[in-house]
Amino acid sequence: xxxxLSRLCVHTITTKPLALPAAIAGYQGIGASGITxxxxxxxxxxxxxxxxxxxxxxxxxVSLCRGGFFSAVTEVDRQxxxxxxxxxxxxxxxxGAPLVVLVCGAVPKMPLAEGxxxxxxxxxxxxxxxxxxxxxxxxxxxxxxYADSRSAVNTLGxxxxxxxxxxxxxxxxxxxxxxxxxxxxxxxxxxxxxxxNAIFSxxxxxxxxPTRDMLNxxxxxxxxxxxxxxxxxxxxxxGFNGMIEVEIFSNELWQTDQSDFLRKxxxxxxxxx
Amino acid sequence: xxxxLSRLCVHTITTKPLALPAAIAGYQGIGASGITxxxxxxxxxxxxxxxxxxxxxxxxxVSLCRGGFFSAVTEVDRQxxxxxxxxxxxxxxxxGAPLVVLVCGAVPKMPLAEGxxxxxxxxxxxxxxxxxxxxxxxxxxxxxxYADSRSAVNTLGxxxxxxxxxxxxxxxxxxxxxxxxxxxxxxxxxxxxxxxNAIFSxxxxxxxxPTRDMLNxxxxxxxxxxxxxxxxxxxxxxGFNGMIEVEIFSNELWQTDQSDFLRKxxxxxxxxx
Numbered sequence: 001x002x003x004x005l006s007r008l009c010v011h012t013i014t015t016k017p018l019a020l021p022a023a024i025a026g027y028q029g030i031g032a033s034g035i036t037x038x039x040x041x042x043x044x045x046x047x048x049x050x051x052x053x054x055x056x057x058x059x060x061x062v063s064l065c066r067g068g069f070f071s072a073v074t075e076v077d078r079q080x081x082x083x084x085x086x087x088x089x090x091x092x093x094x095x096g097a098p099l100v101v102l103v104c105g106a107v108p109k110m111p112l113a114e115g116x117x118x119x120x121x122x123x124x125x126x127x128x129x130x131x132x133x134x135x136x137x138x139x140x141x142x143x144x145x146y147a148d149s150r151s152a153v154n155t156l157g158x159x160x161x162x163x164x165x166x167x168x169x170x171x172x173x174x175x176x177x178x179x180x181x182x183x184x185x186x187x188x189x190x191x192x193x194x195x196x197n198a199i200f201s202x203x204x205x206x207x208x209x210p211t212r213d214m215l216n217x218x219x220x221x222x223x224x225x226x227x228x229x230x231x232x233x234x235x236x237x238x239g240f241n242g243m244i245e246v247e248i249f250s251n252e253l254w255q256t257d258q259s260d261f262l263r264k265x266x267x268x269x270x271x272x273x
Numbered sequence: 274x275x276x277x278l279s280r281l282c283v284h285t286i287t288t289k290p291l292a293l294p295a296a297i298a299g300y301q302g303i304g305a306s307g308i309t310x311x312x313x314x315x316x317x318x319x320x321x322x323x324x325x326x327x328x329x330x331x332x333x334x335v336s337l338c339r340g341g342f343f344s345a346v347t348e349v350d351r352q353x354x355x356x357x358x359x360x361x362x363x364x365x366x367x368x369g370a371p372l373v374v375l376v377c378g379a380v381p382k383m384p385l386a387e388g389x390x391x392x393x394x395x396x397x398x399x400x401x402x403x404x405x406x407x408x409x410x411x412x413x414x415x416x417x418x419y420a421d422s423r424s425a426v427n428t429l430g431x432x433x434x435x436x437x438x439x440x441x442x443x444x445x446x447x448x449x450x451x452x453x454x455x456x457x458x459x460x461x462x463x464x465x466x467x468x469x470n471a472i473f474s475x476x477x478x479x480x481x482x483p484t485r486d487m488l489n490x491x492x493x494x495x496x497x498x499x500x501x502x503x504x505x506x507x508x509x510x511x512g513f514n515g516m517i518e519v520e521i522f523s524n525e526l527w528q529t530d531q532s533d534f535l536r537k538x539x540x541x542x543x544x545x546x
Binding site: 108109111112113143144145147148149154155158181182183184207209210211212214224225227 | 381382384385386416417418420421422427428431454455456457480482483484485487497498500
């Protein structure tokens with residue numbers, strides 16, 4: 001039997017007020033097993049020092065968040081985005097993260113199909129660099145409410161389409177329940193991701209009613225309406241047995257005591273996921 | 274050739290600060306041809322007096338907004354919802370509106386498939402009353418960001434499924450660009466709505482970037498990223514030639530001078546729709 005917290009991972013953005021060493025200590029303190037590092041969390045200490053903290057922590061480094069934002073009106077800007085993503089891949093390799101999660105980008109008024117084409121082209125262009133660095137790329141479909149400016153990939157089906165088209169072992173999907181829970185095709189597409197051997201990571205949180213802010217009002221698991229156990233079941237049925245990553249953006253929760261918040265995450269994970 | 278404003282209709286909610294007589298005068302003032310009445314706009318004057326104002330206005334009464342909110346945990350509450358929808362149908366008949374638009378409802382944590390089943394059952398139960406009153410019912414799919422608590426019908430495909438299942442000339446769809454613009458299956462599903470003879474009404478506004486409020490931050494046409502002309506083209510290709518209804522919820526715009534706002538709507542309609 002698995003230890004109950006052997007698959008619990010926390011994202012540094014979840015405890016945004018904490019610097020990396022404090023985040024590490026906090027996650028150790030609740031018995032978590034993994035950490036996903038957001039790029040901003042690496043800035044204060046730099047890569048080498050951050051890596052030392054991570055390597056000595058006993059926590060698995062699950063992924064680096066985030067690359068992406070590929071689509072752009074000009075070729076120059078698309079190249080800049082590729083350069084930045086190559087840096088993200090290098091940072092992931094430097095801290096021992098096997099995966100970069102991709103929030104793929106969208107440009108208001110650019111047709112979404114054109115955006116997805118640019119995204120697929122960009123990811124294809126990154127594959128050699130990612131393979132060389134031993135880092136995988138996880139396409140994270142974003143909720144349709146972010147289709148204007150954050151991602152033209154708004155369903156797991158669209159992410160799977162890109163994975164199937166590129167057919168590279170380097171490219172898969174990141175499934176975040178917040179973005180996909182509403183989709184009637186979710187079970188089917190999770191199964192398809194599984195057949196593609198493409199479920200690279202799995203993020204959990206909850207959808208509050210009402211959601212008071214489009215970006216930063218996610219709930220702790222159990223506070224909302226997402227059928228977490230059901231979706232976890234589908235993901236595991238499709239062959240995924242990796243970390244379960246708690247990624248919560250919340251202006252409200254960031255203002256609370258982060259140790260209390262982490263204890264709440266631990267209980268919610270055990271009770272609701 | 275059609276007169277340029279012969280298909281322009283405005284929703285009373287768009288100019289929420291205006292009472293019905295002032296709204297009517299305002300829409301006449303910009304040369305609009307239609308009005309869609311929200312139920313709250315009928316309360317101050319009552320049905321008979323409201324009807325007098327509408328009938329004397331020269332504006333077509335396009336629809337009554339809104340019925341729906343069918344799904345509920347208890348049978349008692351589902352019956353209450355049906356009763357309220359029968360009243361909405363009667364109100365529509367009383368003011369000469371040929372259509373009631375349905376925001377179908379959702380209950381947090383109720384599985385969305387169960388919600389859709391309750392919705393289809395409820396609409397089926399309303400068909401005889403609607404037919405008797407000579408009023409049609411338009412299922413409006415809502416954006417997935419409202420799947421928790423406003424509607425379990427989140428794509429035009431799901432609305433079409435219900436229309437096809439019920440197979441009643443009384444039941445069709447209301448297509449609002451705000452809710453459906455992101456959907457890669459939109460063109461296909463609009464064509465299907467057309468084949469079902471089911472496009473009962475068409476709403477326009479725009480999606481601002483950023484959208485600062487999940488409910489009340491819609492933009493005037495042209496202010497955002499929705500491909501309005503393209504979607505209008507698909508809808509017309511599918512056989513729709515009815516009114517084009519401007520439905521904008523905006524805390525910001527409700528605070529401005531409503532005559533200026535209406536002039537802005539007129540220009541935006543002519544330039545961008």
